[in-house]
Amino acid sequence: MISRLYSASVTGIKGYEVQVEVDARPVDDVGRMTIVGLPDAAVRESIQRVTAALSNSNFFQPGQLLVTVNLAPADVRKQGPGFDLPIALGLEMVIQQNCDNMPELFRRRVPAGLDDWCILGELALDGKVRGIRGVLPLAVAARNAGRRYLMVSQENATEASVVDGLQVYAVETLRDAWDVLLERERFSPVPAHSGEFRSIGEKDFDEVKGQPYARRAMEIAAAGGHNLLMCGSPGSGKSMLAARLPTILPPLTHDEALEASAIHSVCGLLPREGGLLRCRPFRAPHHTISDVGLMGGGSTITPGEISLAHHGVLFLDELPEFNRRTLETLRQPLESGVITISRASGTMDFPCSFMLVAAMNPCPCGYLGDPRHSCRCRPAEVVRYRQKISGPLLDRFDILIEVPPVNPASLLSKPDGESSAAILKRVLVARERQKLRYAGTGITCNARLSSKLVRTFCPLTGSQQNMLLAAVSQLGLSARAFDRILRVARTVADLAGHEQLADSDLYDAIQFRQFEQQLHS
Ligand SMILES: Nc1ncnc2c1ncn2[C@@H]1O[C@H](COP(=O)(O)OP(=O)(O)OP(=O)(O)O)[C@@H](O)[C@H]1O
Ligand SMILES: [Mg+2]
Ligand SMILES: [Zn+2]
Incomplete structure (x- = not known):
């Protein structure tokens, strides 16, 4: 028997x-x-x-x-x-x-x-x-x-x-x-868990003083799901800003929470007190991370950091310190939102649809361009440092900004910055517009528009076309950057409540690419 x-x-x-x-x-x-x-x-x-x-x-x-x-x-x-x-x-x-x-x-x-x-x-x-x-x-x-x-x-x-x-x-x-x-x-069964979401609470944008340009870039990135690169001297608040990004992202939908939680569950990373993940994941792996740790793999194939960041944020702090080859392997999953891992034990697909946020210093010593410190780096060192980030990888960022050092006086001054809740309100309105516009296309935010859909949903007037062409040739931008400008412009318009792209929306989006040229030079 x-x-x-x-x-x-x-x-x-x-x-x-x-x-x-x-x-x-x-x-x-x-x-x-x-x-x-x-x-x-x-x-x-x-x-x-x-x-x-x-x-x-x-x-x-x-x-x-x-x-x-x-x-x-x-x-x-x-x-x-x-x-x-x-x-x-x-x-x-x-x-x-x-x-x-x-x-x-x-x-x-x-x-x-x-x-x-x-x-x-x-x-x-x-x-x-x-x-x-x-x-x-x-x-x-x-x-x-x-x-x-x-x-x-x-x-x-x-x-x-x-x-x-x-x-x-x-x-x-x-x-x-x-x-x-x-x-x-x-015996009685465990009471069903509602899987309710709670805000993370501790971190808030109101702690960030000054930095209006960086704050705006964060808001736009959150509203359209855009990848963002910040460059600035030590202590300018890059890590601080990035850590607060999840507080202005829309809450996870039930399906998103289930999917993201399943990934955390197989890695043994769900909080024990229970339920599904409540806020969007924020993963900040150290730059010494191995390829397997970042991408997934191992003898029994487990998801890596990019999958743990699914439906959330992957933050790569000190971007040039990462192994260059490791960064290059990010390019494909960034585009497709899926990573395929092949090992002797089989092939597996893990979802990895995340917002990439990265931070870097302008040079190895960190102080190039800082009015209050002098930079000790030789020009060749600066070039080598910046070249660790390849053109194609830079191309994956929709928004590139310089974060200037904070003025010490502004750290003590009142008022505090605007709160995460206030920013989130605007983000949610912009997301709602996107949801309505893209209903039935399977796309949830502007950052995910395909090249073809960019043309459909971001039509330009004649003068706007000229403005864009001039910027692209002046800044030496790629075709991919061209689409990225349009996607960001669409988000700026959604935040402003513009049905059609206004000249100023396009102008703002172009500004967010200016910095790319400096990084390349
Ligand atoms: N705008 C700001 N408002 C309030 N505090 C700030 C601001 N910028 C920096 N700080 C303070 O400085 C500390 C260091 O900032 P942070 O670690 O974010 O700098 P960073 O730009 O990431 O520097 P690094 O390049 O060295 O990594 C923060 O923990 C915070 O206390
Ligand atoms: Mg930092
Ligand atoms: Zn330097």
């Missing part, structure tokens, strides 16, 4: 259902337990955890057994320690039903009719149930496969309870798990 329970596993960021079948029969010689169905190392080690957890939980261990665990479907790789709990429960069910010489003391009623359950959890040697990674996509997979009840550790309960259509039962130990399966009615 065998037992059959449902569990789930994840590849990349997608969950799928797995059937856990356990067969156990007594043997005369040495007992053995084998797991088949493409288990990874963590799944194979399940054997030791399951046996220890069962005996430490006072479940009966009959002498020598030949145990076979089959994880179906057999052709997909199974990852992680999450099968411990269903394997242990399944094994005990078989033992209870097949063992003739079991002392009365150990006899238990065996739960039945478990087809509605999906069971997930790692076991500690003492029988405690531990949390696992990726519970959110696993719970979604269980729900989509038609399961009604989900069993997870206490640690994973809030994360799982966001998924509607599933009743989540949190268990602390293997024995609890047995009791819950036996008499579900006696």
